[in-house]
Amino acid sequence: IIEISGIEKEYRMGKITVPALRGIDLTIMQGEFVAIMGPSGSGKSTLMHILGCLDTPTSGDYFLDGEKISAMKKSKLAAIRNSKIGFVFQTFNLLPHLNVQKNVELPLMYSGVSPRKRAARAREVLSDVGLGDRLRHKPSELSGGQRQRVAIARALVNNPAIIFADEPTGNLDSVSGSDILTIFSNLHAKGHTIVMVTHDSAVATRASTRVNIVDGLIG
Amino acid sequence: IIEISGIEKEYRMGKITVPALRGIDLTIMQGEFVAIMGPSGSGKSTLMHILGCLDTPTSGDYFLDGEKISAMKKSKLAAIRNSKIGFVFQTFNLLPHLNVQKNVELPLMYSGVSPRKRAARAREVLSDVGLGDRLRHKPSELSGGQRQRVAIARALVNNPAIIFADEPTGNLDSVSGSDILTIFSNLHAKGHTIVMVTHDSAVATRASTRVNIVDGLIG
Ligand SMILES: Nc1ncnc2c1ncn2[C@@H]1O[C@H](COP(=O)(O)OP(=O)(O)OP(=O)(O)O)[C@@H](O)[C@H]1O
Numbered sequence: 001i002i003e004i005s006g007i008e009k010e011y012r013m014g015k016i017t018v019p020a021l022r023g024i025d026l027t028i029m030q031g032e033f034v035a036i037m038g039p040s041g042s043g044k045s046t047l048m049h050i051l052g053c054l055d056t057p058t059s060g061d062y063f064l065d066g067e068k069i070s071a072m073k074k075s076k077l078a079a080i081r082n083s084k085i086g087f088v089f090q091t092f093n094l095l096p097h098l099n100v101q102k103n104v105e106l107p108l109m110y111s112g113v114s115p116r117k118r119a120a121r122a123r124e125v126l127s128d129v130g131l132g133d134r135l136r137h138k139p140s141e142l143s144g145g146q147r148q149r150v151a152i153a154r155a156l157v158n159n160p161a162i163i164f165a166d167e168p169t170g171n172l173d174s175v176s177g178s179d180i181l182t183i184f185s186n187l188h189a190k191g192h193t194i195v196m197v198t199h200d201s202a203v204a205t206r207a208s209t210r211v212n213i214v215d216g217l218i219g
Numbered sequence: 220i221i222e223i224s225g226i227e228k229e230y231r232m233g234k235i236t237v238p239a240l241r242g243i244d245l246t247i248m249q250g251e252f253v254a255i256m257g258p259s260g261s262g263k264s265t266l267m268h269i270l271g272c273l274d275t276p277t278s279g280d281y282f283l284d285g286e287k288i289s290a291m292k293k294s295k296l297a298a299i300r301n302s303k304i305g306f307v308f309q310t311f312n313l314l315p316h317l318n319v320q321k322n323v324e325l326p327l328m329y330s331g332v333s334p335r336k337r338a339a340r341a342r343e344v345l346s347d348v349g350l351g352d353r354l355r356h357k358p359s360e361l362s363g364g365q366r367q368r369v370a371i372a373r374a375l376v377n378n379p380a381i382i383f384a385d386e387p388t389g390n391l392d393s394v395s396g397s398d399i400l401t402i403f404s405n406l407h408a409k410g411h412t413i414v415m416v417t418h419d420s421a422v423a424t425r426a427s428t429r430v431n432i433v434d435g436l437i438g
């Protein structure tokens with residue numbers, strides 16, 4: 001279960017400050033499928049990075065399964081992130097010098113899985129997202145939608161309890177997009193918690209809960 | 220007018236070759252609004268880069284306003300690209316060390332416009348795309364959809380005759396997305412030629428012509 005209260009995030013750039021989040025309260029129960037929507041620039045990615053333990057709020061509290069995230073040591077936070085959380089970035093964030101298969105194996109390396117098992121599991125999720133024939137390509141040798149699908153495979157490879165996906169279908173055609181949504185719906189049916197930012201109403205209809213972010217607040 | 224015939228593009232990676240385009244014939248008349256659609260990985264961006272004179276085909280002919288592009292000197296090609304063509308990349312391709320306004324001024328620097336006029340024109344197109352209050356931000360200090368809109372502003376700043384846009388609304392919510400489509404529709408109404416890759420059927424309805432790419436061929 002995720003509980004956040006009074007979450008604020010301010011970006012400071014020299015003399016300018018940008019109040020990206022201005023006081024967010026949200027509770028997400030285990031096994032929910034939450035769709036986060038809202039205009040461009042409203043604070044969705046900022047909120048997702050804080051929920052995914054990738055960034056810290058300027059103020060406010062975050063409890064994950066009853067433990068206070070802001071009070072945790074970095075090493076414990078990294079361990080939780082790698083075992084409990086899968087994160088699909090809006091900008092994919094693939095490592096350019098590793099090929100597709102190696103990029104997807106990364107989370108399994110951190111959790112100490114053997115090379116043979118890592119390779120087999122990475123190939124399995126990559127064929128689930130339709131990229132079984134692109135294992136040796138570098139990210140720059142792929143189409144936009146193919147890079148997005150590699151980022152999705154990497155987030156799912158460790159079978160995390162909670163999956164955060166920031167606009168996972170923006171670069172995909174409707175067939176590839178609905179294939180991906182079916183993967184998320186199946187994971188949700190198996191009991192995984194899904195938190196997805198989307199601009200796509202087709203996604204929102206599959207979610208169990210919808211949250212609207214407008215100008216840094218829940219609107 | 221754009222005329223391509225027998226266009227093929229093969230990517231060679233060591234022993235593997237990927238036939239991204241396998242023989243494309245296409246004519247685009249001046250003032251058309253062409254929507255290019257097709258599955259992820261089908262060759263749309265590869266085709267757009269060749270049409271936008273950013274990449275060369277492995278074989279085939281490309282005539283732009285009656286002149287053979289493949290026979291041109293690099294300097295002439297660069298001059299045509301900067302004066303006649305605006306290109307919105309699927310990956311935005313903003314320069315990370317320049318702020319938003321400077322990124323949009325770039326095409327005007329190449330065409331020798333004075334600093335004061337460049338700044339005024341850049342601010343004008345940026346406010347048209349809704350980013351008048353983000354001029355000093357660096358690309359990394361923007362949301363995904365804001366970066367996309369900076370890339371669109373940069374492509375339009377030089378008032379090019381032909382505008383290529385590769386999935387210009389993938390990261391935008393429906394309101395921002397339709398604002399952008401309205402900008403393109405207005406440019407089309409003024410006589411500009413628009414060639415746009417999209418996965419969005421709302422875009423395709425605004426186009427005068429639709430082209431479907433499947434597996435490197437017009438399908
Ligand atoms: N530099 C490259 N080296 C090798 N293969 C490449 C390269 N760039 C693209 N490809 C391959 O060529 C094919 C076409 O890629 P392209 O980027 O044109 O597709 P696309 O239709 O734009 O897809 P999307 O809708 O996902 O953006 C893909 O299968 C891709 O893997």
Ligand SMILES: Nc1ncnc2c1ncn2[C@@H]1O[C@H](COP(=O)(O)OP(=O)(O)OP(=O)(O)O)[C@@H](O)[C@H]1O
Nearest residue numbers: 011020040041042043044045046360362363364365
């Ligand atoms: N590193 C940063 N420094 C300064 N401002 C930032 C930074 N990152 C984001 N912002 C600003 O904070 C606001 C929220 O950004 P965020 O990326 O969370 O929006 P978003 O809802 O994800 O938008 P989109 O749908 O376009 O991806 C935006 O107005 C943006 O300009």
Ligand SMILES: [Mg+2]
Nearest residue numbers: 045090362363
């Ligand atoms: Mg975002």
Ligand SMILES: [Mg+2]
Nearest residue numbers: 143144264309
């Ligand atoms: Mg593409």
